[in-house]
Amino acid sequence: MEIKEMEALLFCVYCKEEVDHSITYVNDKLKNVECLECQHKMEINLNVNREFYKEIYKRISSKPERMTKEYREDLSHFLYSLPVRVVSKPYRILKDINQSRKIIRGFKKES
Template sequence: MKSSEMESDLYCITCNEETPHIITYINGNLESVKCEECERIMKIQRIIMKEFYKEVYDRISTKPSRITTEYKEDLSRFLYRLPVRVISKPYRIISDLNESSKVIKRFK
């Protein structure tokens, strides 16, 4: 799961003017909007574990087709990069799990 933030000037109904806001996204979906002046927060209720499971399922279920597409496009490049990818895969999984656990802890 990836969490990202961006700043934008939006109209705040509490401040009655355009103020800077921090917009938070999780996996590209809106999660919250916070006014930096009055600290008012609007949150979108999400079941974070359901989104995590959906992301894992989508990644696992599409892996065979992604590998097939990759080796059909360029077999020699695929075979050349395969040993490095096999070795680095556990580290990439751990990195993804650590990032996801940080996002999940923030919502519990």
């Protein structure tokens, strides 16, 4: 799960002019938009737990297809890198889970 923040020049209905806004996305879904001039914030109800589960499901269900594509493209590289990937996978999963838990905790504190 990842959070992306960006700035954009948008029309603010409170300021009545185009000003910079901060836009926050969670997994490419809009979470909030905040005017940087008047600090008016528009929140979008987003079920972060559901987004997390959808991401996990997508990653697990697409793994066989991704591995098949990878070994068809370059079998020698696939076989060479497989032992390292098998050993490092638990650490990579743990890193992803910890990052997602921090994001979920952050959104629970906001609510």
